[in-house]
Amino acid sequence: MSTIQPESLADVYANVKTAYAEYFKAEPQFLASAPGRVNIIGEHIDYNGGMVLPAAIECGMGAAFSPNGNSLVRIWDARYQSLAEIDFSKPMAPEKGSWENYIKGVLAELKVAGVAVKGFDACIYSTIPMGGGLSSSAALEALIATINEAVTGRTLDPVDKSVICQRAEHNYAGVPCGIMDQMAVICSKADHLLLINCKDNSSELVPFTNPNLGILVIDSKVHHSLADGAYKQRRDGCEKIASMFNVDTLGDLTMDQYEALLPKVPVELQPLFRHVMTEIDRTARAVELLRKGNYVAFGKLLEQSHESLRRDYKVSCDELDFIVDTLQPLDGVYGCRMTGGGFGGSTIALVEKSKAESIAAIIRKVYSEKFGQEPGVFLTSPMNGASYQAL
Secondary structure: OOOOOOOOHHHHHHHHHHHHHHHHOOOOOEEEEEEEEEEEEOOOOHHHOOEEEEEEEEEEEEEEEEEOOOOEEEEEEOOOOEEEEEEOOOOOOOOOOOOHHHHHHHHHHHHHOOOOOOOEEEEEEEOOOOOOOOOHHHHHHHHHHHHHHHHHOOOOOHHHHHHHHHHHHHHHHOOOOOOHHHHHHHHOOOOEEEEEEOOOOEEEEEEOOOOOEEEEEEEOOOOOOOOOOHHHHHHHHHHHHHHHOOOOOHHHOOHHHHHHHHHHOOHHHHHHHHHHHHHHHHHHHHHHHHHHOOHHHHHHHHHHHHHHHHHOOOOOOHHHHHHHHHHOOOOOEEEEEEEOOOOOOEEEEEEEHHHHHHHHHHHHHHHHHHHOOOOEEEEEOOOOOOEEEEO
């Protein structure tokens, strides 16, 4: 039996249907799901207006739900045994550290966008590791917006829906994130990576269909908070550089300009500039290599991306570096890097599926010996974005 397969969506749906019936004493009318995501390459580039390459993953959130005919949103989290109850007819304000902020934010931003909001009862269950840098927050936001689509009968444009969820994160969770996470969990398609131009929110599907390859995700179990200032500090630094050159974002500049502009950047900000410009270039080259099936060269770009995040952007940590340094030399690993905002969280590795179990066993053993706890490890392929279905 595989030790690296996440719970299936079918199992999640079975769990939430049962939990809904037990908690609300009725049968649900709908099911919905929203995946987590990994970013394959293009880290810290979304808010810099460049190209990023995420994918939806098999870990995600499922919900069983029904409209309730009033202004209450009641959500029972079956995994964490917690109830959120929100009356959206009254003013909503974020509360520090509360998971309800993501729900409130989506409801509030839907209303700001002129979208009707209706009350519902829902039971949810998540298989996304919390704090693993796999966008559990964006998945929850997308799930709430998707549930609202079902109970109102109004389907949103996927990009508009992503922007609403992004604004919820900005205004209610206090994280000034780019658009990547929300678009990845909403707009992705199975067996494809999603190439997003974060300047204009356009996207393109990039096939990922080699049956012998998979994405191995290793959760360091080091939890992080992107609202604690380190993320904003880097974003502010990049915006300062962009303003020096009279552009909206660093993504408006090209690699042809990079060498001439680098000496003009204050010394303390040069590492940020170097990472952003080289990472945008790496992402473009990575897409072309994937299309050609050159996985060896693609893997080298993953390694270079991690080094840039480690040395220049300084968002890695000892645990992530240890995972990357351990996996990169192993047979069956094409490349490995941290994924997500950093300061903990997860790494991803492009691996041969036939060797994924042995690779997972090695990293579990040596990581446990080094840090005293076992990492979470699972194998995934690119999945579909958020959706719902009537029962």
